[in-house]
Amino acid sequence: MTHLDQLEAQSIFIFREAYHAFSKMAMPWSMGKDSNVLVWLAKKAFCGRIPFPVLHIDTTYEFPEMLEFRAWAQKSYELDLIVKINEEARARGIGYETCDPITVTHELKTVALQQVLTQYKWEALVTGIRRDEDSTRAKERYFSPRNADFEWDYKDQPPEFWNQFTTSCKPGEHVRVQPLLDWTELDVWEYIEREKITIPDMYFSREGKRFRSIGCWPITHPVESPASTIREIIEELKTTKVSERAGRAQDHHERNAMQKLRAKGFM
Amino acid sequence: MSQEQERLKIVIVGHVDHGKSTLIGRLFHDTDSLPLGKAESIRKACEAEGMEFEYAFLLDALLEEQEQNITIDTTRIQFRTQKRNYIIIDAPGHKEFLKNMITGAANADAAILLIDANEGIQEQSRRHGYLLSLLGIHQVIVAVNKMDLVGFNESVFRQIKQDYTAFLEKLGVSPKYFIPVSAKHGHNITTRSPQMPWSESPSILDALDSFALPPSQEDMPLRMIVQDVYRFDERRIVAGRVEAGSLSVGDDIVFWPDRKRSKVKTIESWNATAPQVRASAGQSLAITLEEQIFVERGQIAGHPDSGPLEAREFCANIFWIHDEPLSLNHPHTLKLGTQQVEARVLKIHRVVDSSTLEISEQPRMDIKKNEVAEVTVRVRRPLAFDNRDRCPETGRFVLMQGERIGGGGIIHGADYASGQHRAKSVTSENITWTEGRLSSDDRAGHFGHRGAVIWLTGLSGSGKSTLAIALEASLFQRGIASFVLDGDNLRHGLCTDLGFSETDRKENIRRAGEAAKLMAEAGLVVVTSLISPFREDRLKVQEICKASGIPFAEVYISAPLEVCEQRDPRSLYKKARSGEIRGFTGIDSPYEPPQNPDLEIATDKNTIKESIAHLLGFVLELSNRQKTFSAEDELPASNI
Known part of the structure; x- marks a missing residue:
């Protein structure tokens, strides 16, 4: 088995363990590259039919191209798509025009997620986070419990070994299921290339710049890159020393910003 | 396509403050694997804590870890040498975070165990050594670190080597290398250090490169663990993973422990160019069967003449990591592969302190945190399993303590030749088990x-x-x-x-x-x-x-x-x-x-x-x- 085969097999195993353990679950989907790999793996795990809803937390600061992609993918992958906007926060005037990125990310992503989770009473959420994205994500588990306040108790995580996971939770709590945890950015791209997975065009270079990670348009910046094909992106990643989330402003707002965001429920 | 790169997973273990995170930082620096700006952000974090540049901050990402300068939870990071890619698993050295150490180490193919030259062998140095042997990790480097603090003195190294070798011998473990190093100053990490000409050991990197990849399980007898049975349409699809051996369309297979027999009709796939006809160790798969038999989650499929064992009682080594002790005769959920069954420890034969290797002489009614014990386990329904040394994935289990894993167990001593496990006959018991819904306690x-x-x-x-x-x-x-x-x-x-x-x-x-x-x-x-x-x-x-x-x-x-x-x-x-x-x-x-x-x-x-x-x-x-x-x-x- 190749390295990608091993990663794929483990991700599929995790998907199936989660689906067996949790009767109510959903998969947040950002339309980004990792998210699309996740959808692809779910299709494989369940023989072409994803047996739970896919959730898009729409911050209302989405790139228009991404919304077009959403419509295409929903149809193409036959997704049971739920779109959630934190209307209440938007009505209060929360937005990048008025607030700092930590506050906006928290309100429009994390709180929105809390609202929709409460509404549907999901016990598990499948996320596309990877260890190599951020050093706090590196400390995650495949099955990572969150309390009713969405908090991640990173100081006392349950043990997890020999493919035995946290597969139960108390009412109000939920478990984050993270099938891509062991994948690297390079693995994701090599898998996209191998499987010919369609991804948004924004990842490819236009006028010498491309997006390496995509979030809300006011706080997401492209990086210098001539890479306009998947192969070129892969070659670039093999030599670059710029970190993936360098273009994501909320991560760098203050020291340990990601830890603070994540402890409160951010992915 | 890119050339396929080998990958080896190494866990770094050892007593707290013996320099695990520093060694990792050094490996990254010396192999030029640090991302741009990372050294700068580490410098900033160190300044904020008022300390000199600390490589450990590369992995100790949590604020609490940086403030207290300890590792709380396990983490992973990759680097590469000329030969292959490495996935480094950092494991905490604090006794109270042993569960996190095991979470990390259980996935490793090899290990580096660090001992501080100045402090010598400490409690967790011994405990981690013992746990590595229990977890089945045999490729071990013992790195005697902080040699700079003892003036690169050969006799300090020799003494630690001698003492620690004697300790490991009692466990039947012999490390592949003992290497004197200074992680902080880069001695014997990527190249051999001129400061220690007396050392015959290779550098850490050369030693790592000499390690073998984990052996393939493909040539072993088939073990497919069943995760679920899907009925998305008129077909019944059995989903699972091949943990050992291989399986092909047309094969006769038997599902243990019920021993229902059928034939593989198809291997299902999505978006594949050609129908899949064979799956081997490590692959997740979904199959349909020729005859509709009752299959459910937890069963293990094998070929008719080379199946796993089944029994309701077996011997195991257990390590316990939960605050609450594991009590004799107390019900716990046992999970092995995807099997889940109520189990009790029927007999505690021997309890060993995982650090001192001291054996408890008194008869014991429980196994306490950080202890290792030889026990007999009784399960409520027949369990399908293997000896760990025959098939790791089906030869080990966890015991739950409430919602959490309380400890792990390793099965040994089963006799395949006679189809028996110790003195316990399995073949003389009824072949098909129908478990009543009422328990003996109910009755x-x-x-x-x-x-x-x-x-x-x-x-x-x-x-x-x-x-x-x-x-x-x-x-x-x-x-x-x-x-x-x-x-x-x-x-x-x-x-x-x-x-x-x-x-x-x-x-x-x-x-x-x-x-x-x-x-x-x-x-x-x-x-x-x-x-x-x-x-x-x-x-x-x-x-x-x-x-x-x-x-x-x-x-x-x-x-x-x-x-x-x-x-x-x-x-x-x-x-x-x-x-x-x-x-x-x-x-x-x-x-x-x-x-x-x-x-x-x-x-x-x-x-x-x-x-x-x-x-x-x-x-x-x-x-x-x-x-x-x-x-x-x-x-x-x-x-x-």
Whole structure:
């Protein structure tokens, strides 16, 4: 088995363990590259039919191209798509025009997620986070419990070994299921290339710049890159020393910003 | 396409502050693997904490970790050498974070264990060494770190090497390398250090590059663990993973422990260019079967002649990492592969302190946090498994403590050749198991007592039948459901096909034992009345009962042969003496009296009334006291 085969097999195993353990679950989907790999793996795990809803937390600061992609993918992958906007926060005037990125990310992503989770009473959420994205994500588990306040108790995580996971939770709590945890950015791209997975065009270079990670348009910046094909992106990643989330402003707002965001429920 | 790169997972372990995170930082720096700006952000974090540049901050990302300069949880990060990619797993060295150390280490192919040259061997140095051996990690480098603090002194290194080697020898572990290093200053990390010309060891990187990749499980017998059965359309799709061996379309496969058999019809796939016809170790797959048999999550599919073992009792090494101790006879959920079953520790043979290797001499009722124990585990339903050294994935399990993993277990000692696990027969048990929904505890609760087998043995005419019938009546009067299984009566029905040859007599006893066990499982106190002259046969029956958790007592109804012959209620001795019947116990066939009966009633010395009173007291205690699942182990009769 190749390295990608091993990663794929483990991700599929995790998907199936989660689906067996949790009767109510959903998969947040950002339309980004990792998210699309996740959808692809779910299709494989369940023989072409994803047996739970896919959730898009729409911050209302989405790139228009991404919304077009959403419509295409929903149809193409036959997704049971739920779109959630934190209307209440938007009505209060929360937005990048008025607030700092930590506050906006928290309100429009994390709180929105809390609202929709409460509404549907999901016990598990499948996320596309990877260890190599951020050093706090590196400390995650495949099955990572969150309390009713969405908090991640990173100081006392349950043990997890020999493919035995946290597969139960108390009412109000939920478990984050993270099938891509062991994948690297390079693995994701090599898998996209191998499987010919369609991804948004924004990842490819236009006028010498491309997006390496995509979030809300006011706080997401492209990086210098001539890479306009998947192969070129892969070659670039093999030599670059710029970190993936360098273009994501909320991560760098203050020291340990990601830890603070994540402890409160951010992915 | 890119050339496929090898990947090896290494865990870095050792006592707190012996420099694990620093070694990782150094490896990254020296192999030029740090992302741009990372050194800068580490510098900033160090300044904020008012300390000099600390490589450990590369992985100790949590604020609390940086403030206290310790590692709380395990993490992973990759770097590459000329030869291959490495996935580094950093594991905390604090005793209280042992669960996180195991979470990290359980996934590793190899390990670097760090010992501080200045502090020497500490508690976690030993504990981690022991746990690595339990987790099955044999490729180990022991790095004696901070050699700069001891002036690169050779004798300090030699002493630690000697002491630690002696410790590991007791575990049967020998590390591949001992290397003196200074992680902070980069000695013997990527290249050999000129400061330690006396050292014969390679550098850490060269030592790592010499390690082998984990062996493929593909050539092993097939083990496919079933995760789920999907019915998205009219088909039933069995989803799972091949943990060992390989499977092809058309193969006959058997699902353990039920042993239902079918044939692989298809391997399902999505978006594949060609239909898949074979899957091998490590692959997740979904299959359909030719014949519709009942398959469910937890089963293990194998090829017909090379399946796993199955039993309800087995030996294991357990390490415990939960604050609450693991108590003897206490129910815990056991998870092995995707099987999940209630289990209890039936016997604690030996408890070892994982750091000092000190063996607890006292009999133990529990296993405490950070202890390792050799135990016998009893599960409620038959479990399919392997020895760990044959198939790691199906040879290890976890025991849950509430919602969390409380500890891990490694199975050893099963004998494949005979299809048996230790002395416990699996092949002689019923082949297909149908587990009743009610538990023995449920039944005991309903009846107010437990089922049990009271096995009366003794010469013909010793008084077995008389006592059995009187005992049955007395028990009945006290609200205890009881029943007599009489040898003669059995021969009129269940054993009508059997004669009196040695084989037939053995079979007669076996059937009586199995029947008694079933009735006791149903909740009855069964009193048997059979001569059952041979020790071996009685032991066999005892095993049958014990294996199902049925309290069993051997009661010797004794009377001298002359007395029995005098009584001769059915003139059998007379016929035997005259040669009319042959092979009669006591005359021309031996009787082997019990060596350690649970109770002996001498009917030549006691009246029937006295004998009954004696028996009754004994049985009342047995059937009432045995309310817990497996306390029959306290019976002297089980000490075999």
